[in-house]
Amino acid sequence: MRQGHVEAEVIPVVDVPITFEGHARFNVANALAASAAAYALGLSIADIQMGLQTFHPTPGQNPGRTNLIDADGMKVLIDYGHNVPALEALSGLVGCIPARRRISVASAPGNRRDEDLFTLGTLLARMHDVVFIYETDARGRTPGDAARLLREGAESVPGTCRVEVIMEEQQAVERAFEEASEGDLLVLLIDDVDSAIERIRGAASGRLPPQRQTVRRHDARRPPGRQAADPAAGRQSLCAGASRGKRYSDRRWPYRRPGA
Incomplete structure (x- = not known):
């Protein structure tokens, strides 16, 4: 992270789960963009580190994405x-x-x-x-x-x-x-x-x-009686x-x- 002449290392890329140790370059870019946005909004480096370390590419936290x-x-x-x-x-x-x-x-x-x-x-x-x-x-x-x-x-x-x-x-x-x-x-x-x-x-x-009946990701409608999934529960x-x-x-x- 850099602001003016001050630089700070946020986190090694291998410690960011969604990057798959840097092999998912698209998620390296996503992590960089998210870090910059969070810093601009006033979050601390420690908060950004915590967010990057605890967001995993699992069905519970990010279903259908790597x-x-x-x-x-x-x-x-x-x-x-x-x-x-x-x-x-x-x-x-x-x-x-x-x-x-x-x-x-x-x-x-x-x-x-x-x-x-x-x-x-x-x-x-x-x-x-x-x-x-x-x-x-x-x-x-x-x-x-x-x-x-x-x-x-x-x-x-x-x-x-x-x-x-x-x-x-x-x-x-x-x-x-x-x-x-x-x-x-x-x-x-x-x-x-x-x-x-x-x-x-x-x-x-x-x-x-x-x-069971297929529910498409691009279909915004939810079957009657079906509640939104709890990401934490899925994980x-x-x-x-x-x-x-x-x-x-x-x-x-x-x-x-x-x-x-």
Whole structure:
């Protein structure tokens, strides 16, 4: 932090959980911006340090945004990266997480330009070994058209990435879990985060969660009788599951250094 000629170090980047030890460069930028804004509003360096140290990329505190979870020997990264800039930013982090294979479930709304959907498909293929494409919201397109463009983009990339189209989101997620095995990284670029968390818990406990109605992140309406989730309660439930011996965790991972 700098004001005039006075400089003060706020915190080492490796101690800020949302940066994943600096590999999530987009969250390094977010942390810098948040720190500057907080300082301008009069918060002390100690307060800023505390905020940065205690904000974690978990489903409880920041659902659907770079949630990295261990599930029975696999790693699962949940994010809402549905456009080209978001996926470009995420690619650096995905590449630094050690994995035997990288398997993705991905989609994009139909109101993206044709060239953007095609480019998104190419990025998915370059980042992953297997890609399962679903369709989230046609938004004026013919059903299946957005998925087709994503697939064409992915299949245009030379290499060994395998691409499948499974139109329904939960079926695509289930197919990805069937495909994955110990040591793999699942990258779930999805809308229905709650169902994915239930599926991860099911994988950890050896059971499958019941199917339920999908609630999209972009749908502002909440089903009748459903209350807003308590972020703290969500985090406690994950930690409580781990303490009971279930094999999943949202703790920090060892990351592979670039070039290692």
